[in-house]
Amino acid sequence: MEDAKFKSGFATLIGRPNVGKSTLMNHLIGQKIAITSNKPQTTRNRIQTVYTSKKGQIVFLDTPGIHKAKNKLGEYMVNVAEQTLKEVDVVLWLVEPTDFIGKGELHIAEQLKKANVPVILIMNKIDMVAKDKLPGFMENYRKIYDFEEIIPVCALRGVNMEKVISTIFRFLPYGPKFYDDETITDQPQRQIVAEMIREKALRCLDEEIPHGIAVAIDRMKERPDGSVIDIDATIICEKDSHKGIIIGKGGSMLRRIGSQARMEIEKMMEMKVNLQLWVKVKKDWRDSDFMIKNFGYDKKEI
Numbered sequence: 001m002e003d004a005k006f007k008s009g010f011a012t013l014i015g016r017p018n019v020g021k022s023t024l025m026n027h028l029i030g031q032k033i034a035i036t037s038n039k040p041q042t043t044r045n046r047i048q049t050v051y052t053s054k055k056g057q058i059v060f061l062d063t064p065g066i067h068k069a070k071n072k073l074g075e076y077m078v079n080v081a082e083q084t085l086k087e088v089d090v091v092l093w094l095v096e097p098t099d100f101i102g103k104g105e106l107h108i109a110e111q112l113k114k115a116n117v118p119v120i121l122i123m124n125k126i127d128m129v130a131k132d133k134l135p136g137f138m139e140n141y142r143k144i145y146d147f148e149e150i151i152p153v154c155a156l157r158g159v160n161m162e163k164v165i166s167t168i169f170r171f172l173p174y175g176p177k178f179y180d181d182e183t184i185t186d187q188p189q190r191q192i193v194a195e196m197i198r199e200k201a202l203r204c205l206d207e208e209i210p211h212g213i214a215v216a217i218d219r220m221k222e223r224p225d226g227s228v229i230d231i232d233a234t235i236i237c238e239k240d241s242h243k244g245i246i247i248g249k250g251g252s253m254l255r256r257i258g259s260q261a262r263m264e265i266e267k268m269m270e271m272k273v274n275l276q277l278w279v280k281v282k283k284d285w286r287d288s289d290f291m292i293k294n295f296g297y298d299k300k301e302i
């Protein structure tokens with residue numbers, strides 16, 4: 001019998017790029033699903049994950065950072081983030097602990113006012129500042145929006161996670177589970193594998209190049225005896241010079257990306273992986289509707 005006190009609903013994480021949305025979501029559900037990096041605009045799609053406890057079920061939506069788009073891929077990403085505001089029970093708006101509230105934050109506040117949904121402000125990365133500064137920072141934010149609650153956290157080390165969960169539950173309606181207890185994400189395994197490869201490329205490469213990268217899985221097949229999964233994947237980049245850097249001297253960079261990705265994929269799949277990586281140039285793919293759709297960023301799915 002369903003528990004009459006069981007709650008269920010949707011919570012979205014929004015904020016500017018690099019504030020720690022994906023890190024926080026991974027920590028809340030206790031598993032790494034969304035990739036993270038110190039480069040802005042890491043997340044490109046809406047990533048849904050599920051947290052289930054006795055009290056209820058929270059479906060989290062991690063979104064791309066809201067920024068000033070410079071190409072069609074960027075427009076798509078911002079669209080994904082802003083659209084989710086309309087479909088959820090509560091919004092977690094992540095910000096950095098600082099006194100500075102810029103145009104980016106004011107734009108987000110405007111979007112939230114239009115959406116008319118309860119908003120919890122999450123001040124992340126509190127490990128980066130002196131504790132006595134926090135009350136002032138939080139007070140500043142109160143001036144620009146009527147938050148239901150402001151919670152300081154450190155997503156990286158998991159500080160204050162219980163408080164985040166219990167506050168979200170306050171805003172969820174009573175209702176049945178959307179997913180069974182075992183479900184953690186709606187992301188197909190192929191997609192997670194592609195994302196893990198993109199994460200390693202993001203982390204290994206310097207600025208500029210990572211933004212122009214996409215990863216396509218060409219083949220993913222378990223051998224009949226179940227001993228190994230063979231995966232062929234292509235890293236797509238925008239320039240010949242980038243291709244050279246991604247491959248590296250004598251193939252050293254591609255090997256590094258490949259071996260880091262392989263280890264992580266093996267951990268997730270709990271089996272041996274044979275990963276082969278290729279690199280291809282597709283000029284200006286981020287401004288081609290056809291290609292951004294082809295690489296998994298489909299406007300119809302927003």
Ligand SMILES: Nc1nc2c(ncn2[C@@H]2O[C@H](COP(=O)(O)OP(=O)(O)OP(=O)(O)O)[C@@H](O)[C@H]2O)c(=O)[nH]1
Nearest residue numbers: 017018019020021022023037041042043065155156
């Ligand atoms: N010091 C510190 N760093 C953090 C914390 N949370 C996240 N980070 C780091 O901040 C960087 C960005 O984290 P992400 O989770 O990828 O940020 P995001 O908001 O999802 O970024 P986009 O997907 O680009 O919008 C990573 O290098 C994280 O390790 C924290 O609490 N403290």
Ligand SMILES: [Mg+2]
Nearest residue numbers: 021022042043
């Ligand atoms: Mg992210």
